[in-house]
Amino acid sequence: GQQLNQSPQSMFIQEGEDVSMNCTSSSIFNTWLWYKQEPGEGPVLLIALYKAGELTSNGRLTAQFGITRKDSFLNISASIPSDVGIYFCAGLAVDSGYSTLTFGKGTMLLVSP
């Protein structure tokens, strides 16, 4: 089945630093999504990318859909303590008319004030 390799697994940074995380796959995806999950809650959609090469921002967050359609990255600029959480990438593929959302294992982000 499809697999997403998400890295790094975890990051511990100082407030104000920039953060970068990425996902790669051996499969092609039609859509890349980035979610953030906080303890005890479901994932919250941060950014959705629909076209290869697309670069999209949401406040301090910027994400790109790789040109090969097999990778994506998420950058967070000027991190703040409330950025703490687990960030997941997800790829949506369409195969034989059915859609399947595959998730990476997540990047745990810790921000020190």
Added chain:
Amino acid sequence: KAGVTQTPRYLIKTRGQQVTLSCSPISGHRSVSWYQQTPGQGLQFLFEYFSETQRNKGNFPGRFSGRQFSNSRSEMNVSTLELGDSALYLCASSFQERDTQYFGPGTRLTVL
């Protein structure tokens, strides 16, 4: 617009019992997907429903089943619970198939 709601939020069951979890999608959304999240396996796809029909199914045993009602609300059922079924069960809705999915808060199931 209200988000995806899931009930109950927490559940404790014992091995061998069965459980039913409920999901109400965002108003107007017709597609509902279910996922199991565990520390070891991460987020794994269970199944997807659209217009009361199961459209896609993940690699889970037949003890896991679901259904969708005409108002797009969905339930999933797990029979003969095992310890390994302890997990956060997440429901996500989208306007239609292959659309961006929005998640509910999840139901935390603990099997003793």
